[in-house]
Amino acid sequence: MTLVAIFSGAGISTDSGIPDYRGPSGLWRRDPDAEKLTTYSSYMDDPEVRRKSWLLRREQHALNARPNAAHRAVAELDRRDGFAVRVITQNVDGLHQAGGMPDRKVLELHGTDRAVVCTACRVRSPMDEALERVDAGEPDPACLACGGILKAATVMFGQELDPVVLGTAEAVAKACEVIFAVGSTLQVHPAASLVGIAAEHGARLIIVNAEPTPYDPLADEVVREPIGTALPRLLAGLG
Numbered sequence: 001m002t003l004v005a006i007f008s009g010a011g012i013s014t015d016s017g018i019p020d021y022r023g024p025s026g027l028w029r030r031d032p033d034a035e036k037l038t039t040y041s042s043y044m045d046d047p048e049v050r051r052k053s054w055l056l057r058r059e060q061h062a063l064n065a066r067p068n069a070a071h072r073a074v075a076e077l078d079r080r081d082g083f084a085v086r087v088i089t090q091n092v093d094g095l096h097q098a099g100g101m102p103d104r105k106v107l108e109l110h111g112t113d114r115a116v117v118c119t120a121c122r123v124r125s126p127m128d129e130a131l132e133r134v135d136a137g138e139p140d141p142a143c144l145a146c147g148g149i150l151k152a153a154t155v156m157f158g159q160e161l162d163p164v165v166l167g168t169a170e171a172v173a174k175a176c177e178v179i180f181a182v183g184s185t186l187q188v189h190p191a192a193s194l195v196g197i198a199a200e201h202g203a204r205l206i207i208v209n210a211e212p213t214p215y216d217p218l219a220d221e222v223v224r225e226p227i228g229t230a231l232p233r234l235l236a237g238l239g
Contacts, residue, residue, distance in 0.1 A: 001084050004238070005176035006074050007195055008089045008096070011183020011209060015068040015228045018060065018093055040158035043151060044119065050149070051139040057113065057152065058131050067099030070182065073232035075100030083238070086172045090184060090191050092154045107169045109161055109191045111154040120148025127152065161190065173198040180206045180234070183227050186213040206234065 010018070036042040037053045078085035078101060087096050087106045092113040096106045116130045117123070123145045130150060133141040143150055155161055173179065179198040186192040186207075192215070199205045199218045207213060208223045208230050216222050223230050 002082060002178065002238075003084045003086065003172075003176045004077065005172050005179040005198060005203070006085065006087045006089075007179060007181045007184065007198075008087060008091060009182065009184025009186075009209075010091060012070050012227055012231070013065070013068070013091055013093055013095055013183070015070065015226075016065040016093075016095055018065050018095075035157075038154075038156050040156040043156060044149060047140055050151075053151075054131075054134045054140065057127070058134050060113075061127070061131055065093060065095065067095045069228045070231040071095050071099030071101075073235045077235045077238065078102075078105065086176070088169045088172060088191075088194060090188065092152070107165055107172070109155070109165060109169060111152070111162075113152045113154055115153040116150050117153045118143035118146060118148045118150055121146040124153060166190065169194055170197060173203070174201045176203050178204045178206070178238070180208060180231070181213070181215065181219075182208045182231055184209060184213070185211065186215050208234070 036046075036049050037056060042049045043053060074085060074087060074096065077083055085101070085105060087101055089096060089106060089108055090110050092108065092110050094112060094114050097103050114127050115124050116127055121143060123143060130141050141150055142148065173194040174197060176198055179195060181195045184192070186195055195205065195215050196218065199215070205215070205219045206221045206223065207216060207219045208225070208227055210224060223234070
């Protein structure tokens, strides 16, 4: 049984209509102030940032994103005899699971935007319920249990990653025989360091990304082709 790790970033979801952040036409290059929307201190301190964040999430959910060929190819590999697949993703969109990967095989390093959490009492609830309140006229919906500030159940800049999720991801990185780094600039740490850990432990590293990354010199193969066509071809060729 060959253990294959898929380390995915925003680039794998752009074909599903979800914009990336750091790419050539990424959200932060078009609007540098947008980074505040994913920075914990800005979000907690500034009600206007929270209002903009909720509006952006409402717009993204309205897109009703669907998994694309790359997500489906990962799930197809997991169903093939002789392969065990684990996804380590920086994404919060849930598209790997929607594309057919079992939830238990997907490690969401930066959490999920399918739920919201109260920053005070930690109660979680579905994102859809919060967005219904935004649609109903609440620009910055508060926790119904305690009145605290609600945020997506994602890890913002300035917050620590879940140590259990990170520890499991490190174990996968050390054990895998092949790791694909897909659609990530590999600049956000400690997440990006998992790619280096895998390479140091003998994994074959294949990077599929439009732009150079700091880990390109460690890679056995670097592919600049569009992810939606390159990843299905590469995964189908494993044997």
